[in-house]
Amino acid sequence: MNNMSMWRLLTTVMRRDLAVALRRRSDVVNPLLFVVIVVTLFPLAVGPGPDILGRIATGVIWVAALLSSLLGSERLFRDDFLDGTLEQLVLSPAPLPLLAFGKVGVHWLLSGLPLVVLAPLCAMLLKLPIAGWGTLMLTLLVGTPILSAMTAIGAGLTVSLGRGGALLSLLLLPLFIPLLIFAAAAVENALLGTSAIGQVLLLTGLMLLTLLLAPFAVAAALRVSVN
Amino acid sequence: MWKWLHPYAKGEAAYRLLGHWQPWLSGLALILVSVGVIWGLLYAPADYQQGDSYRIIFIHVPSAMFAMGAYTGLAITAFIVLVWQIRTAEWAIAAIAPVGAVLTFISLFTGAVWGKPMWGTWWEWDARLTSQLILFFLYVGVLALYYAFNDSRTGAKAASILALVGVINVPIIHFSVYWWNSLHQGATITRFGDTLMPSSMKMPLYISILGFMFLTAALIVYRLRNEILKQELHRPWAMAQLGVENDHGV
Amino acid sequence: MAFDSWQELIWMGGYGWYVWLAYGMTFLAIALLTIHGLLTRKKLRQLAVKKQQQQQRIARRKQQERNRSKLADDSTS
Numbered sequence: 001m002n003n004m005s006m007w008r009l010l011t012t013v014m015r016r017d018l019a020v021a022l023r024r025r026s027d028v029v030n031p032l033l034f035v036v037i038v039v040t041l042f043p044l045a046v047g048p049g050p051d052i053l054g055r056i057a058t059g060v061i062w063v064a065a066l067l068s069s070l071l072g073s074e075r076l077f078r079d080d081f082l083d084g085t086l087e088q089l090v091l092s093p094a095p096l097p098l099l100a101f102g103k104v105g106v107h108w109l110l111s112g113l114p115l116v117v118l119a120p121l122c123a124m125l126l127k128l129p130i131a132g133w134g135t136l137m138l139t140l141l142v143g144t145p146i147l148s149a150m151t152a153i154g155a156g157l158t159v160s161l162g163r164g165g166a167l168l169s170l171l172l173l174p175l176f177i178p179l180l181i182f183a184a185a186a187v188e189n190a191l192l193g194t195s196a197i198g199q200v201l202l203l204t205g206l207m208l209l210t211l212l213l214a215p216f217a218v219a220a221a222l223r224v225s226v227n
Numbered sequence: 228m229w230k231w232l233h234p235y236a237k238g239e240a241a242y243r244l245l246g247h248w249q250p251w252l253s254g255l256a257l258i259l260v261s262v263g264v265i266w267g268l269l270y271a272p273a274d275y276q277q278g279d280s281y282r283i284i285f286i287h288v289p290s291a292m293f294a295m296g297a298y299t300g301l302a303i304t305a306f307i308v309l310v311w312q313i314r315t316a317e318w319a320i321a322a323i324a325p326v327g328a329v330l331t332f333i334s335l336f337t338g339a340v341w342g343k344p345m346w347g348t349w350w351e352w353d354a355r356l357t358s359q360l361i362l363f364f365l366y367v368g369v370l371a372l373y374y375a376f377n378d379s380r381t382g383a384k385a386a387s388i389l390a391l392v393g394v395i396n397v398p399i400i401h402f403s404v405y406w407w408n409s410l411h412q413g414a415t416i417t418r419f420g421d422t423l424m425p426s427s428m429k430m431p432l433y434i435s436i437l438g439f440m441f442l443t444a445a446l447i448v449y450r451l452r453n454e455i456l457k458q459e460l461h462r463p464w465a466m467a468q469l470g471v472e473n474d475h476g477v
Numbered sequence: 478m479a480f481d482s483w484q485e486l487i488w489m490g491g492y493g494w495y496v497w498l499a500y501g502m503t504f505l506a507i508a509l510l511t512i513h514g515l516l517t518r519k520k521l522r523q524l525a526v527k528k529q530q531q532q533q534r535i536a537r538r539k540q541q542e543r544n545r546s547k548l549a550d551d552s553t554s
Contacts, residue, residue, distance in 0.1 A: 153392055157385045161375055170371055171389060174364035177357070217392055220309065224384040264500070272479055273490060280492035283499045290503070329510050336506075337499040344495050446510060453517045460524060471525040 013102035031068040038064040050127040057126035058187040069147040073155040100218035112144025135190035139183040149214035156221030238459040256441035263435030283341040289439035291334035297327035302394040305387035317383035322450035328366035365393040
């Protein structure tokens with residue numbers, strides 16, 4: 001298969017997934033609303049003082065992002081699995097990792113990217129000092145693709161189980177911990193006025209590595225699940 | 228080599244081979260762990276800084292080492308499952324994961340109990356402790372996924388994929404000491420055996436480490452043999468192994 | 478011997494509680510793992526016995542069937 005047709009295959013899969021996802025808009029919007037609501041709960045729980053809120057803001061926003069990624073994970077393969085589309089994709093001669101990459105891409109466009117856009121709103125609600133906003137958005141920008149890719153692996157593994165929710169979080173959340181640590185450290189550095197470039201580069205490296213390897217893991221997971 | 232290995236992909240041959248190893252592994256484990264622990268508890272001198280509390284090292288370090296060692300074994304087994312689809316390897320996933328999880332729990336528990344008198348806290352969010360905790364979650368995840376499927380073959384394959392994805396965590400554990408500054412003391416034994424410990428403390432530690440190696444192997448082998456029998460229970464040889472003669476004209 | 482008496486061994490220079498707690502929990506965890514293995518083996522044996530009885534029952538039933546049909550054959554001939 002030459003490069004041209006690979007590219008067309010990728011765009012076809014992505015366009016189809018986008019169309020399907022946009023037809024069920026609540027599935028896309030609900031995880032984002034979830035993040036905003038979680039962020040709203042924290043000032044009510046720990047008090048509205050800017051010193052506490054500002055300190056925990058990055059962590060709260062990132063944890064909310066992790067959880068919302070899990071919430072939106074069913075959308076990835078569930079419907080395709082139930083109506084048999086997934087089986088067709090697995091059996092088709094097209095390279096499965098490429099299709100998986102396309103699905104991860106669409107998932108990120110509809111769950112990761114909006115989070116980056118929502119980040120300033122959440123940062124404002126949690127009184128994160130302005131100095132950290134840019135870095136927070138940057139970490140979300142390079143971090144959420146990792147979230148989407150890893151979520152796709154977990155969703156692929158559990159798609160045939162039907163009751164994968166709690167299991168999925170057990171499998172995935174531990175793998176997100178390094179991501180959380182580096183992202184929080186980056187924003188922390190930015191708030192202290194020192195350079196956050198090290199952590200951001202590290203996250204970028206992790207993202208590239210994940211995007212390179214995860215499609216193959218997703219493909220393997222789907223083969224096991226569909227079998 | 229492949230010709231020689233091939234028969235052990237089948238349950239019966241693997242069961243018999245493991246059966247030959249079992250008494251040696253168990254015996255060596257029992258002897259070496261006893262010698263290491265008793266030497267460490269009774270005869271090794273007290274540490275001039277930590278007093279007698281350092282004696283926890285004789286179980287803490289070996290269990291931490293083989294918690295990671297077992298994960299490496301799990302990852303290699305997972306690779307074999309996915310590439311060659313060997314059934315013995317699939318069963319080994321279910322045998323290795325619980326043993327690894329228990330070793331990880333032991334290392335965490337002994338670490339916490341050692342940390343209380345030394346650092347003044349049961350739990351410190353230090354790099355090595357944290358990654359050990361992640362390792363524990365990974366083991367639990369692999370086990371949960373394995374048993375989530377009704378079909379054990381599917382479960383083994385899914386768990387293998389997860390184990391291979393998680394194996395990225397093992398180098399993080401190893402290098403995390405350098406990544407984060409932390410309270411945790413540096414590695415006690417360096418690769419070249421050039422250590423800060425006097426040999427009167429080093430010897431029992433080495434013996435204990437060797438003992439835990441055999442202990443880990445013995446526990447895994449025993450569980451693997453159980454798993455083989457469980458999966459092959461419909462075959463006459465498995466029934467015979469359990470002391471039940473299958474006599475309806477076979 | 479690093480200790481002069483049993484009391485000193487248990488006391489461990491004030492760290493006795495921690496040291497013995499660590500060793501006790503380690504022993505307990507490994508013992509539980511071993512016992513779980515032994516119990517699994519026992520359960521497998523029970524399962525095998527059940528299976529054997531089932532097979533024997535089926536074999537006996539078959540034998541009876543055969544005998545009965547043989548009797549029927551004898552009586553007709």
